[in-house]
Amino acid sequence: MIDLIFPDGSKRSYDDGASGRAVAHSIAPSLAKRAVLVKLDGELLDLDRALPHGGRFELLMRDAPEALETIRHDASHVMAEAVQELFPGTQVTIGPSIEDGFYYDFARDEPFSLDDLAKIEQRMKEIVDRDEPITREVWGRDEAIAHFKSIGEVYKAEIIEGIPADQDVSVYRQGAWKDLCRGPHLPSTKAVGKAFKLTKLAGAYWRGDHRNAQLQRIYGTAWASEADLEAYLHRIEEAEKRDHRKIGRALDLFHMQEEGRGMVFWHPKGWQLWRTLEAYMRRRLDAAGYVEVKTPQVLDRSFWEASGHWEKYRPNMFVCETVEGEELSLKPMNCPGHVQIFKVGLRSYKELPMRMAEFGACHRYEPSGALHGLMRVRGFTQDDAHIFCREDQIVSETEKFVRLTRLIHGDLGMQTSYVALATRPEIRAGSDEFWDKAEGMLAEAAKAAGVDVVIMEGDGAFYAPKLDFVVKDAIGREWTCGTLQLDYVLPERLDAEYVAEDGTRQRPVMLHRAVLGSFERFIGIMIENFAGAFPMWLAPVQVVVATITSDADDYARQVADTLRARGLRVELDVRNEKINYKVREHSLAKTPVIAVVGRREAEEGKVALRRLGSDGQQILGVEEAANLLAMQADPPDVAEGSAQRTASTPHEAAGAMEA
RNA sequence: GCCGCUUUAGCUCAGCUGGUAGAGCACCUCAUUCGUAAUGAGGGGGUCACAGGUUCGAGUCCUGUAAGCGGCACCA
Numbered sequence: 103m104i105d106l107i108f109p110d111g112s113k114r115s116y117d118d119g120a121s122g123r124a125v126a127h128s129i130a131p132s133l134a135k136r137a138v139l140v141k142l143d144g145e146l147l148d149l150d151r152a153l154p155h156g157g158r159f160e161l162l163m164r165d166a167p168e169a170l171e172t173i174r175h176d177a178s179h180v181m182a183e184a185v186q187e188l189f190p191g192t193q194v195t196i197g198p199s200i201e202d203g204f205y206y207d208f209a210r211d212e213p214f215s216l217d218d219l220a221k222i223e224q225r226m227k228e229i230v231d232r233d234e235p236i237t238r239e240v241w242g243r244d245e246a247i248a249h250f251k252s253i254g255e256v257y258k259a260e261i262i263e264g265i266p267a268d269q270d271v272s273v274y275r276q277g278a279w280k281d282l283c284r285g286p287h288l289p290s291t292k293a294v295g296k297a298f299k300l301t302k303l304a305g306a307y308w309r310g311d312h313r314n315a316q317l318q319r320i321y322g323t324a325w326a327s328e329a330d331l332e333a334y335l336h337r338i339e340e341a342e343k344r345d346h347r348k349i350g351r352a353l354d355l356f357h358m359q360e361e362g363r364g365m366v367f368w369h370p371k372g373w374q375l376w377r378t379l380e381a382y383m384r385r386r387l388d389a390a391g392y393v394e395v396k397t398p399q400v401l402d403r404s405f406w407e408a409s410g411h412w413e414k415y416r417p418n419m420f421v422c423e424t425v426e427g428e429e430l431s432l433k434p435m436n437c438p439g440h441v442q443i444f445k446v447g448l449r450s451y452k453e454l455p456m457r458m459a460e461f462g463a464c465h466r467y468e469p470s471g472a473l474h475g476l477m478r479v480r481g482f483t484q485d486d487a488h489i490f491c492r493e494d495q496i497v498s499e500t501e502k503f504v505r506l507t508r509l510i511h512g513d514l515g516m517q518t519s520y521v522a523l524a525t526r527p528e529i530r531a532g533s534d535e536f537w538d539k540a541e542g543m544l545a546e547a548a549k550a551a552g553v554d555v556v557i558m559e560g561d562g563a564f565y566a567p568k569l570d571f572v573v574k575d576a577i578g579r580e581w582t583c584g585t586l587q588l589d590y591v592l593p594e595r596l597d598a599e600y601v602a603e604d605g606t607r608q609r610p611v612m613l614h615r616a617v618l619g620s621f622e623r624f625i626g627i628m629i630e631n632f633a634g635a636f637p638m639w640l641a642p643v644q645v646v647v648a649t650i651t652s653d654a655d656d657y658a659r660q661v662a663d664t665l666r667a668r669g670l671r672v673e674l675d676v677r678n679e680k681i682n683y684k685v686r687e688h689s690l691a692k693t694p695v696i697a698v699v700g701r702r703e704a705e706e707g708k709v710a711l712r713r714l715g716s717d718g719q720q721i722l723g724v725e726e727a728a729n730l731l732a733m734q735a736d737p738p739d740v741a742e743g744s745a746q747r748t749a750s751t752p753h754e755a756a757g758a759m760e761a
Numbered sequence: 762g763c764c765g766c767u768u769u770a771g772c773u774c775a776g777c778u779g780g781u782a783g784a785g786c787a788c789c790u791c792a793u794u795c796g797u798a799a800u801g802a803g804g805g806g807g808u809c810a811c812a813g814g815u816u817c818g819a820g821u822c823c824u825g826u827a828a829g830c831g832g833c834a835c836c837a
Contacts, residue, residue: 205832213765304832305764312834316764319832351772360810360828418835469762469835470828477837484837570837582837619837651794678794686798700796712797719797 104156119152123289126161137161138288139169146172148238148286164293165326174199176236176287176294177226177324178206183279184225185320188218194281195257195308195317201578202334203298203323207306209257214318219300222320226298233292234277238285246271246282257308258282297331298324344576346629347475353634353691355642356476364473364480366622371642374671376621378640380461382737383485383510383618389739390506392457392487397439399463403429409438410595418466420480436462437589437614440488441596444610449600454610455491455499461621462486476626477581483621489613490598499613500547500569500586507571507584507617508551513738514624514640515631519580521553522570524561531565531591540588541567565591571619576630583619583627588612635692635714639737641671646693647709648675648684650700657704661697664724668732689714695731 103115106125116125122140126133126149140147143157146168153159162169178197185192185208197206208214241249243265250258262271262282274283276291288294300322308314325331342348350356355372358365368376387394400422406412411419411434420432433439440458449456463483472478489499504521511518523544526537544567548555555569562568571584589612593599599607618624628636638644647662649655655676662674673693675684681698688696698710698719709727711720722730736744 216766302831303765306833307763310834312763316833318764321832363828464837466836471762471764471833472835473829479837482837486837585837616837623837648797649794650796653794680793680795680800681797682795683799684797689798696797698797702796710797717797 104153106153106156106159109158109160116153121152122147122149122159122161125153125159133161136163138164138293139166139172139286141168146286148236149289151238151286164288164295169288170326171199172286172288173294173326174204174324176291177298177322178204179236179274179276179281179283179287180226180229180291180294181222181300181320181322182206182208182281183229183276184222186279188221188225189214191254193255193257196261203301203321205319205321207308207317207319209308209315209317214303214320216303219303219320223298223300227296229277230291230294230296232277233290234279235290236274236276236287238287239273239275240270241273243267243269243271246273250282294324295326297326297328298322299331299335338577341576341578344630344633345475346477346575346626349629349634350476353642355629358475362481363470364468364478366476366479366481372625374642375625375636375640378642378737379514379618379621379625382513382739383461385737385739386506386510387457387459387487390457390502392459394459394461395440395443396460397436397443397462398433400430400432401439403431405438406431408596409441409592411435411438418468420465420467432465433462434464434466436460436464436484436486437488437592437612438596441592441598441612444490444598445596449490449610451492451600451602451608454600455489455495457487457489457499459485459487476622476629477575477579479620479622482623484616485618485621485624486614486616489615490593490600490610491613492608493611496543496588496611496613497547497550500544501550503586503613503615503617504548504551504553504569508553510617511571511573511584514628515637516573516583516624516627517631518584519572519574520556521548522558522561522572523548523555524558524563524568524570526567527560527562527564529564530562537567544569544586544588563587563589565589573627575627581619581623581627583624584617585619586613586615589614633692636694638694638731638735641692641694643673643691643693644671644735645695645697645731646673646675646684646688647697647699648681648688650681650698652676652678653701654699654704658699661699661709661724664728665697665731668728670728670731670735685712697727 104118104120105113105115107113122137123134126137137149139162140149140151140153141160141162142153142155146162147153164173175198178199182194182197185206186194189210191210193209195207195209197204243262247259247262250262265271271282272285273280274285274287300320302321304319304321305316306319308317323331323334325334350372353371354369355375356366356368358367384394403412406419415434419434422430422432424430440460443458444456461483463481465481468478468480473480491499523541525541530537545555548569566588568585568587570582572580573583574580590609593609593612598610600610602608645665647658647665649658658674658676662672665672675688677684685696692714694714696712698712703709708721708723711722711727712718
């Protein structure tokens with residue numbers, strides 16, 4: 103007998119081998135019809151599978167949030183069945199559910215076309231209508247390998263070959279079609295419903311390895327209801343409007359062109375945004391005890407040989423040759439340069455930790471297919487810094503960095519998706535003891551800074567682990583904006599040392615770190631986050647003074663000058679256009695404030711402020727408006743500072759800082 | 762780099778089965794001085810990504826190259 107505990111707390115006993123459906127039936131026959139899955143002690147099971155043990159038991163309906171993943175997984179199976187019906191000879195490989203949908207990787211010589219997607223989608227709907235029961239079977243491993251080989255499914259056979267010899271495998275039968283799968287699945291294809299859509303066609307390597315065959319991946323999205331599907335498609339459509347490449351063009355921030363793939367031409371407004379960001383970063387770094395340096399853009403081959411980059415990183419380097427036969431490379435990284443500065447003179451332990459920052463322009467020859475707007479470029483500027491420290495300073499320096507990054511990202515409206523702790527890769531330098539310690543230090547520091555890390559197994563550099571701050575763009579792609587990497591190797595290689603308390607020469611540890619990652623990528627993400635409507639302090643143009651008639655032109659110039667004198671970035675619009683036209687244009691350009699002046703304002707010495715996103719007006723005297731706008735345009739760190747200054751006691755100052 | 766798709770005016774896009782290029786916005790000129798999301802009229806602008814090929818004839822068909830886009834791999 104097995105004992106089940108129901109969600110309401112009641113308990114009941116059932117015969118061994120009872121299935122979820124049988125249990126449901128014992129409660130109410132209608133329940134057995136509606137249920138699609140079982141949740142037993144938190145684990146999802148097929149409705150018809152014999153319950154393996156007792157425990158907390160719950161029946162899931164099709165619209166349960168937990169069922170959605172299974173709907174998507176089943177949709178991928180239905181797609182695979184449809185594809186094999188329509189395109190005999192196509193091999194199936196793997197087809198999981200993913201965020202918002204699913205995919206399936208197929209092996210087929212002929213490429214699928216976009217037209218095929220519509221046909222496949224149609225056939226999927228037919229399979230749903232067929233209401234094919236989905237049943238689980240347990241096969242012996244060898245039996246399964248033989249079967250899949252016999253029907254020409256070599257990829258499936260290869261997957262099973264990776265399973266331990268003594269283990270059985272589960273095979274799901276869905277009508278005449280079957281697939282190796284761990285499950286669980288819905289009771290029949292009908293339960294998948296029709297709220298799905300095939301979205302894109304892509305290439306993908308077998309087992310994610312570029313040395314393997316390239317498969318054809320079909321992506322789809324699937325939802326519990328038609329309404330959810332519609333909402334999703336609408337969401338994606340809206341998100342695509344926030345694409346930084348579109349907004350970058352619309353707001354005249356930057357452009358790129360063929361002759362400079364992966365290189366950015368920053369236009370005046372885009373560059374203003376950059377300068378604002380850079381100035382802000384510089385203040386934050388100054389306050390955090392960093393020193394700023396600048397190192398050469400181009401260095402001799404011998405330099406990169408010494409650093410090890412020539413050997414390991416050469417394919418990614420822009421190398422040039424001079425008429426005199428020298429071989430030089432644009433710097434792909436700033437680290438070796440910083441070590442040179444560290445090495446000048448004799449360093450004392452008293453100088454550690456030394457936090458050496460540089461807004462360092464780097465060039466890397468990135469694979470052509472990797473380039474992506476501002477997010478992945480070949481010429482980019484890192485907000486780089488290297489912290490030279492003793493081993494016993496790693497944890498506290500890492501903690502400080504994590505806190506600084508959280509502060510800065512918060513100021514810039516960045517939503518961190520997660521912080522990844524990238525651990526030891528398979529091919530690595532250093533002992534297991536070293537890796538245990540190194541990973542432990544980063545985890546400890548993150549925890550001390552109040553951050554939960556997601557472990558990314560095997561993603562570390564080959565010589566040390568790292569912390570990555572991962573953020574998402576408008577449509578959910580993940581990008582690293584902010585990273586910290588531990589490094590014992592480069593100081594050794596480039597022979598950096600300091601004199602310790604006891605007079606001995608010691609090796610410092612280096613922490614490579616960036617808060618933004620790169621200005622390019624970070625600005626790209628910011629554009630998408632704000633959909634181009636930057637907060638006042640970041641907006642390239644903060645105020646447009648717009649006239650209604652040319653009578654107010656002179657007055658408008660005075661207003662603009664007054665605002666500019668307060669440090670505001672102001673544009674003057676005295677064109678012979680209607681105010682409606684000007685308001686529309688500057689609103690579309692996402693200008694935070696439009697200061698409208700007409701004859702009335704000119705006579706009364708006032709301005710009518712209109713804020714982006716509202717159609718109300720605020721009529722103020724010019725001085726009053728200048729004070730208000732200047733205050734509102736304060737960068738967050740400056741605002742923090744003035745809040746501290748205005749606080750009358752140290753106690754209040756501390757309070758102001760926390761607020 | 763790999764797989765697929767795309768490339769027509771500054772931008773967004775029409776252009777059916779090959780018959781010799783079009784719209785809206787933007788730009789320029791003129792008129793209009795009009796109180797909070799598009800004033801009207803007129804005008805200029807394209808070797809249809811590039812290079813070959815098929816054809817009497819190619820923006821339309823074929824091949825190659827390049828770039829862009831979506832993924833994969835790689836990565837800040």
